[in-house]
Amino acid sequence: GDDGYEIALITDKGNIDDKSFNQGAWEGVIAFATENEISHTYIKPEEASDSGYLAAIDLAVEGGAKVIVTPGFLFEVPIYEAQTKYPEVKFILLDGSPHTADYSVFETKENVASIMYSEEQSGYLAGYAAVMDGMRNLGFMGGMAVPAVQAFGYGYLQGAEAAAVELGLGDGEVQVTYHYTGNFEENDTNKATARTMFQEGTEVIFACGGAVGKSVMSAASEADTKVIGVDVDQRYDSETVITSATKGLAASVVSVLDAIYNTDSWATYGGTTTYFNAANDGVGLPTEVIGDASADAFDRFESFDKAAYDAVFNKLASGNVSLLRSIEVADPSGAATAEELVSALNLVKVEVTTR
Amino acid sequence: MDTIYYLIQNMLPVAIPLLLVALGGMFSERSGVINIALEGIMLFGAFFGALFVYLVQDSSMGPQTILLLGMIVAAVSGIIYSLMLSFAAVTMKADQTITGTSLNMLIPAAILLFSKMYFNSDGITTSKSFYIRKMPVLGDIPIIGEMFFQKTYLTVLIGLLFLVAAVIIFYKTKFGLRLRACGEHPQAADSVGINVYVMRYAGVSLSGLLGGIGGFFYAVGVMDGNVNGHTGVAGFGFLALAVMIFGQWKPIRILFAALFFAFLRTLAYSVSLIPFLDNLGIDQTYYKMLPYVATMVVLAFTSKKSRAPKAEGIPYDKSQR
Amino acid sequence: MQDKKRVSQKNKYSIKNITKGSGFSAFSSALLAIALGLIFGFVIMLFANPGSAFKGFNYILTGGLSRFGNVLYFATPILMTGLAVGFAFRMGLFNIGASGQYTMGMFFALYVGFMWDLPTGIHWIVAILAGMLGGMIWGFIPGIFKALLNVNEVITSIMFNYIGMYFVDMWIRSNSTMYISTMSRTNYVPLSAQIPSLGVEGSNVNFGIIFAVILGIVLYIVLEKTTFGYELKATGFNKHAADYAGMKGKRNIVLTMIIAGGLAGLGGAFLILSPSGIAGSSMTYEPVNIIAANGFNGIAVALLGNSHPIGIIFSSFFISHIQRGGSLANLVGYKPEIIDVVIAVIIYFSAFAMIMNAALGRFIRKYITHKEVEVPVIEPDASEEIKKEAE
């Protein structure tokens, strides 16, 4: 447009096709903005630092942005600055809440909507489903050990444990190979790692790191094994994806944008932190196949079905299951050892090896 | 035994791009043009190959047909891109290292720019699988079949064919003889009526062809048919240069050098399958460094006596005595 | 050869007065390459979106002016890596390893920044020096490989870019003081280890740029005024003659690579120790196995600056300038990667710009000063006399 772009998204380190935060958020922006014919753009910061992100926000405002979407916790400090600097601009901060660099002050101003997700619930459902479906040899490949990924992973283990208990399996009868790739990329390292896991007998890998999933899917299709997707429903990306631990990134962005432009209810989000979880349908496994109302979203499972899913989902939604989202980890890289996982998450039936 | 099959099956798709690109480098350097631009040429070929796959992946063509056509596209694009090198290095007599470096810088940026403009992406993502569980007939040969013709890509077979062709062209044809003469003593070649410029264009173009195909095969066999501007071909072009030097600018030795590197690389990702290595508990990072460190060690031992084509890097000037 | 001789004989109208002349032609060649690169960029913009092409192009050309602080800030690391590449190039070494040296320098600086407790005012200086040391070590290795084992420095440098990057990422990830796993990046650098800011509004430009420019000038002096520079350039031009003259070629190779590495390491230190406009914040590093781009940008800077320290200072400013402009072109919908394309094209042309430039010059002279250019034909032996007369 001539007067610049009204909605702007600032990417963190990745691009908007990173199969992760950036992409999810950008899909939300596009979906909403095209439908409502609002000009929109995205900006890549010149430098991956707090001040670099702030400079990108400056640039977006200079370019006429009224609403700025910032995906990822890396924006917490820049948004803390920007919320004061640009009181008239609305910020949607995904997966973080504004604070000072030294964590001394946490403050979410009226013009900021802070959005968080209960990834552990989504991961829990995935782990539960896999074990209930008869799998005993599970894998987890997270991107980097950042909170969201950790939460997915811990939930996954807890879900597997819960199912094993429910099935009355013996101690250690379920085995999980747990691994962080150290990146969020599709590359041959990740593929080779997945390949190796499958070669060792792993039946399914929960690929929890953006584009890492592509690598895992490709390894799985070669090895005739299964994958659990993440963030969005990835069944359309590969036949190997039996289900996906979703979190409603795009949906949440659309909800907030809708609140700003259409329902005039910014106040529900502005100035506070909103959690998207099972209770408000913000996370879960997909229950529908897009474009085919009659299709069964659970058709790639052997036995696990919608009924079983609904049962466990409702338990979560009602708040009857309490899950751990983070645990104490000694290693500075954030990668937990098997012992740490087992003891902190009280795993008995599930035996963990890390890599 | 399974582990050995596994290692070989995984090594070959990695070795083949290295082999092809290093062979390309060999043709270029033996004609007298240093080709630092291999990385860029690979990426260029990979990009257009993948773009082609992207455009036709929904058609009814079989994956192996697409792969072959994509290979041709990649070869042609590689040649075109390499012409930028030959133009600068042969016609304009520019510094070959600088030109090569600029070509390496150009293509990732161009891919990012193009992909962002047209796909809102950092590169091209395709969804065609070229993986072959088992090749007909060949895959049934005992042992060999399982090692080389199962769980693999067509690229492996084609790559070996290219190797054979390269050896024949290089040593058995008049073209090969003339090409090698131009890299050693262009004045001598000129004095017997060989057009040095044409031969150098040919040498560089062959490196474009093989580099482009190598890039596409890298995309297919290593990156699942995807290409992006960030990771590019992950330094494979440079590794191929090292392979070429290690292989002493000779095709068969280059084959062994390529296998050596590919093996180390595969090993690095398969540590957990090999109990002996797994038990050592060495940080994964060290294994990732292994191919690079091994390159250094190998070069340290071979460089003293390594003999590059004598005239490489020197622009040929007819009027210079 | 003969060509130059003729010019020198007729130096009354010659544009090439050897030393000044070659500097001039390097400069005009660079301008020619830049012009071609920019035209190329403009054509791309016209293709991408003809409507905004002029606006976007204007941003690229002039956008940097309004953000001069940032131009300087972003010029700092590439100026240093540019010097690292250019300095080695004068010795005939192609230091493509600036990237690894830069990364090492950054790590060493970070290490001192985080792990050493030093008084404010000294801490950042020590951290910078540590960065230099880190880079030196990573330059020393290819130097040794080249000098003692005759391994091509291009290959070594590339390998050590990867090795260095893997090392640094591993070291950082395993250090809980430096690394915050939940953010997958390093912690904020302690204030005492940050380089003092120059206080330009909206920019992190700091004393680093001043040091960098001073270092450029120092290098110029070293190259042009000292015996070391004399040796170094002699080796770069003709290493056999350098051996013949008793220069210690191997020692000089290693020394040059150490210095080059130190320069690149300083670049890494300058960048990572930059202060932040946001209180308590700073630059951070993400150990995600990516080769540092600033090292490669240094190659562009050095080549454009003709490996001349002063030329490198200007070319780093120029490249940073159009990069900032490129970011602004975002505002009218152009992707900033266009600048990287333009820079690569500039380097491509600069590789033979001298030749084009000379051809252009001949062409111009031919048509402007038609008569004078008529080459006086010199008989082989008579040439000596004519030269005598010309003096």
Add this chain to the structure above:
Amino acid sequence: MENYIIEMLNITKEFPGIKANDNITLNLKKGEVHALLGENGAGKSTLMSVLFGLYQPEKGEIRKNGEVVKVNNPNDANALGIGMVHQHFKLVEIFTVLENIILGVEPNKMGFLQKQEAREKVVELSERYGLKINPDAVIEDISVGMQQRVEILKMLYRDNEILIFDEPTAVLTPQEITELLKIMREFANEGKSILFITHKLNEIMEAADRCTVLRKGKYIGTVNVKESNKEELSKMMVGRDVNFKVDKEDAKPKDVVLSVKNMTVPSKHHKNNAVKNVSLDVRAGEIVCLAGIEGNGQSEFVYALTGLEKMIGGSITLSGKDITNASVRERSVAGLSHIPEDRHKHGLVLEYSLEQNMVLQRYWQPEFQKNGFIKFDAVREYSEKLIDQYDVRSGQGPITTVRSMSGGNQQKAIISREIDKDHDLLIAVQPTRGLDVGAIEYIHKQLVARRDAGKGVLLVSLELDEVMNVSDRILVMYEGEIVGELDPKKSTVQELGLYMSGAKRNTKKEIDNAG
């Protein structure tokens, strides 16, 4: 009008700033040996390159059998039956003899080489003309003489009937020369036409039918050799009477300056040692010449002497000081000056100015630097002094880029630098290579002057005339060994040639006695 097989009419060829050929006419009869004579730079090679299609002339035309032909490249020349042995051999070192011979005209079936076919033809040719070669030997392993045979076979293989030899004898021993001249005559008798470039009048007298003389790019005349003599030819060549003799008094050798004992140097090219157990002495006040055919270890000997290459055995003493393990710089300081064989490779930094080159050996001395900073004024002053004293001519004096200077003046710059530097021993390796008569005269004078100033001079030369004229004592090197010591006043060129070709050698004892 006679029946010429080749006529080159009014050929003019310019290089930037120089008319290498100025309206030259040359006629070649069928079945004759036609010599082409001229000083360095007279334009001989250029003219032949024009005939061979390597250069295009600005003016003039070429006719074959009376018909105008265009020779745009060597292929055209080949099609016209013209072949050329170049002054600097054009052989690919890593190829075999056979590959070099067929290069460019490879017998092939659909592009595939048919080496067997070629081999048969080559073997047949080599037997017919007595040009002994091994088709499978690699060029870098064979001797220069053998390489020349390969070049000749290259022409024969192409069935050329017009053969150009550009200074073929420069690299050969007298015996090999005689052999070659015989073969050339044989070719002529067979009806082939030969163009033969040389500086050596004897050879012309011996082998040529007619001789065309060029001077400074211009045509001077063509004479029937039988009706002419050496004096006339040399006068035509240089335009004045030439004094071929160097004026000098007898040497008065004093103390030993240089003493080399049992030096052994490995070869870079082959497995044998390049220098084998060589011992020699050079005294103050004498010019000792190390003679020999190129490639017999002289270069390696000098490189080891000056520290540019490593020796694996033996010792060197300079003015009583052991410098066996000294660095290049230390040797230089100890009193060694070195005029290198290859002035462009070792002697000069071509991109540097003249003054920068003038201090190449001395820039580090306190005279020219302080605390590592170069004293530019001192450098300028010093180089101006040398330029003046040794009459080094250049476009802009001290600031001239050396690359732009003529070969002779480049050489003068090196000589002035090396002579002016404090030294006890001057090593001069082929100091007159590629220079014209005037420059040669000058350099020879300088060498004698050094001797007379009481310095030791070690001259390494391939030119027999130079060896005979300048030196006081001759040591002949053959295959890495000193095989003879001669007194120039008492021996002949023929005798020297026998030593150089290894046909004759003194016993160790004889050498010791003589020395």
